[in-house]
Structure formats: structure tokens, C-alpha cells
Amino acid sequence: MCMSRSCPPSIFCIIPPYMLRGIVEHGSAQQRTAAIETILADQTLRQMRTEAAAHPVPPAPALGGEAEKRRSVYSANNQQTLPGVLAREEGSEPVSDVSVNEAYDGLGATYDLFWDQFSRNSIDDEGQPLSATVHFGRGYNNAFWNGEQMVFGDGDGKIFNRFTIAIDVIGHELAHGVTQDEVGLRYSLQPGALNESLSDVFGSLVKQYHLGQTAEQADWLIGAGLFTDQVQGAALRSMKAPGTAYDDPVLGKDPQPAHMDNFVRTFEDNGGVHINSGIPNRAFYLAAVALGGNAWEKAGHIWYETLRDSQLRANTGFLRFAGLTVRNARRLFGQGSDEQRAVASAWAQVGLRVAL
Numbered sequence: 038m039c040m041s042r043s044c045p046p047s048i049f050c051i052i053p054p055y056m057l058r059g060i061v062e063h064g065s066a067q068q069r070t071a072a073i074e075t076i077l078a079d080q081t082l083r084q085m086r087t088e089a090a091a092h093p094v095p096p097a098p099a100l101g102g103e104a105e106k107r108r109s110v111y112s113a114n115n116q117q118t119l120p121g122v123l124a125r126e127e128g129s130e131p132v133s134d135v136s137v138n139e140a141y142d143g144l145g146a147t148y149d150l151f152w153d154q155f156s157r158n159s160i161d162d163e164g165q166p167l168s169a170t171v172h173f174g175r176g177y178n179n180a181f182w183n184g185e186q187m188v189f190g191d192g193d194g195k196i197f198n199r200f201t202i203a204i205d206v207i208g209h210e211l212a213h214g215v216t217q218d219e220v221g222l223r224y225s226l227q228p229g230a231l232n233e234s235l236s237d238v239f240g241s242l243v244k245q246y247h248l249g250q251t252a253e254q255a256d257w258l259i260g261a262g263l264f265t266d267q268v269q270g271a272a273l274r275s276m277k278a279p280g281t282a283y284d285d286p287v288l289g290k291d292p293q294p295a296h297m298d299n300f301v302r303t304f305e306d307n308g309g310v311h312i313n314s315g316i317p318n319r320a321f322y323l324a325a326v327a328l329g330g331n332a333w334e335k336a337g338h339i340w341y342e343t344l345r346d347s348q349l350r351a352n353t354g355f356l357r358f359a360g361l362t363v364r365n366a367r368r369l370f371g372q373g374s375d376e377q378r379a380v381a382s383a384w385a386q387v388g389l390r391v392a393l
């Protein structure tokens with residue numbers, strides 16, 4: 038596992054390794070084959086990404102200035118090639134391929150949240166073009182951000198549907214790009230779980246903003262719709278009730294803790310980055326619901342400003358991050374404000390006490 042800032046983490050997959058292992062251990066022959074192929078492809082992609090990071094390609098020049106939504110969606114046509122064949126680009130009409138249109142709309146919804154609410158011009162705040170490839174591989178059970186673009190598998194159709202189906206998954210993946218651009222949080226242990234949590238926070242906000250839902254109305258699930266009806270589960274994760282998203286004979290039970298008392302120490306999943314993210318996820322949910330209205334307006338702003346805070350470092354853990362959100366709530370809304378108290382209270386409820 039590469040730890041330095043100059044060598045970014047490999048790729049950010051939405052499906053954690055322990056879920057795929059569950060399928061390999063408990064799935065049918067067909068499910069196991071798809072899961073093993075996904076694991077093998079993920080390993081190769083990580084290796085390619087590590088090699089690419091050692092020889093970085095300069096990013097496309099940004100135009101700067103005004104809002105620049107520039108989307109390109111490609112199809113790999115079930116091969117493992119990137120980016121594949123161009124299927125739809127900015128301003129063009131919908132096509133007959135639903136995955137292409139969902140990817141296009143998801144990239145757009147993510148751009149819109151960041152631009153409309155946080156005045157951020159794309160992932161790098163410099164108008165970086167957004168590109169995505171759909172139909173990657175055959176029955177590929179994952180979606181990922183590789184540092185340059187999004188990639189979606191079709192899913193095996195037995196456990197997972199197509200990965201473009203969940204707009205919050207698209208927001209989650211692109212938010213990894215934003216976090217990488219701002220702070221490069223390490224992708225292991227507590228900083229890694231914060232990295233995952235920030236992606237869930239902004240992924241959920243993308244969905245809520247797209248649907249026009251208040252914090253009260255939102256389902257606070259990550260990846261709803263991704264499971265087929267053969268799976269006993271609603272989604273990959275629940276920010277509202279971590280640990281309750283699924284409980285399935287093949288996938289096992291959602292392992293997320295909701296409180297520091299149940300923090301999971303493991304070497305799997307880069308030290309539980311998709312597991313312990315349940316703790317900061319629930320803190321965000323509690324803060325957003327306590328503040329009321331639209332989650333992106335107050336809680337979202339506080340978390341976004343924390344992400345941009347120069348005091349946030351690559352190795353920041355939960356407690357320091359919690360303190361920074363309280364500090365930013367004070368900066369935005371005032372010392373002793375309801376907002377500052379709500380944020381501190383949310384963290385206290387998951388076992389992290391910070392001074393006002």
C-alpha cells in the first residue's frame with residue numbers, strides 16, 4: 038500500500054473486497070465466476086494505476102472562469118479497454134443505451150451540486166472535463182474512479198444490477214477526485230475511512246439535490262437500486278443506520294459500526310476504509326437532520342469547507358476531522374451558534390467529543 042502524497046492511491050472501487058469475497062465463499066458457481074473475474078480485473082487495474090502514477094500524464098488544460106460542464110461518455114463494449122468508443126458528449130441528445138444516459142446524467146448531477154452550491158468548477162475547480170466508460174468488461178461487479186475517469190461495469194445481473202443505476206455512486210466516485218485534489222487523504226485506516234465517508238456524504242448530497250429532497254425526506258442510503266431483488270438488502274451502506282444496509286446469505290451482513298465503541302480493527306479493506314466510514318457518515322446524517330432543511334445548505338457547506346481547510350492533512354483521523362468541522366461551523370455561523378452546537382452534538386453521539 039502506497040502511503041505518500043506524491044504517489045496517489047490506486048483506484049477507488051465502490052464495492053469493497055470483503056463483499057466480493059463473500060460472493061466467492063457463498064455464491065453459486067456463476068456468481069463466483071463473476072466475482073473472481075472482478076477481483077482479478079481490480080488487481081490488474083490497481084497495478085496499472087500504480088504504474089501510471091509513477092509516470093503521470095499532464096492533465097488536460099482547464100479553460101477556467103465560468104461553469105464548464107464538459108461530459109464525455111464512452112462504451113467499452115464489454116471489453117476491458119479504456120476509454121472505449123465515444124457514445125455521447127456534452128449537449129448531445131440521449132441515446133438508446135440506458136447506461137450511457139445514466140452515466141451522462143450522473144456526471145451532470147454531480148457537476149451541478151458542486152457548481153450550484155459550492156461554486157466549484159468540476160473536480161479540480163478548474164473545469165476538468167468529466168469522462169466515464171460504461172459496459173466495462175463482462176459481468177464486471179464494480180465501478181471506480183481511476184484518477185482520470187469513471188468506469189462502470191454492467192454487474193452480473195444476479196447480485197448486482199448495472200452500476201450506472203445509482204446516481205449517488207457516481208457522486209461518490211467523483212467526490213474521490215475532489216478529495217484527492219484538495220487534500221489527498223491517505224486511503225487507509227482512519228484517514229481512508231474519512232476519505233470514504235466524504236465520498237458518501239457528497240454522493241448522498243448529489244442524489245438529494247437531484248431529487249430535491251430535504252434531510253428528513255432523504256433515504257440516506259448509498260447505492261440503492263444496485264442490488265437485484267435476489268439480494269436481502271436495500272443498499273451498500275446506510276448513513277442513517279450503519280450496519281443495517283444488507284444481511285444476505287451470499288454477501289454476509291453489513292459490517293459498518295455506527296459508534297466509536299464498535300470501531301473495527303482489521304487489515305482487510307485497507308484497514309476497514311469502507312467499514313469504519315459508518316461512524317463519520319452517521320455524524321453527518323445526525324448533523325444534517327438536526328439542522329433541518331436541505332442537507333447541502335448547512336451541513337454540506339460545513340463539510341465542504343472542512344475538506345478545503347488547510348488544517349486538514351493527508352493523515353487526519355476522526356477526532357481531528359470532527360474538531361475541524363466544529364471550527365468551520367463556527368467560522369460560517371458564529372461562536373455558540375445552533376449550527377456549531379449541532380455539529381459538536383452529532384460527533385458526541387458517535388463517541389467523538391470535541392470542545393466548542
Ligand SMILES: [Zn+2]
Binds near residue numbers: 049050051213236
Ligand atoms: Zn469510495
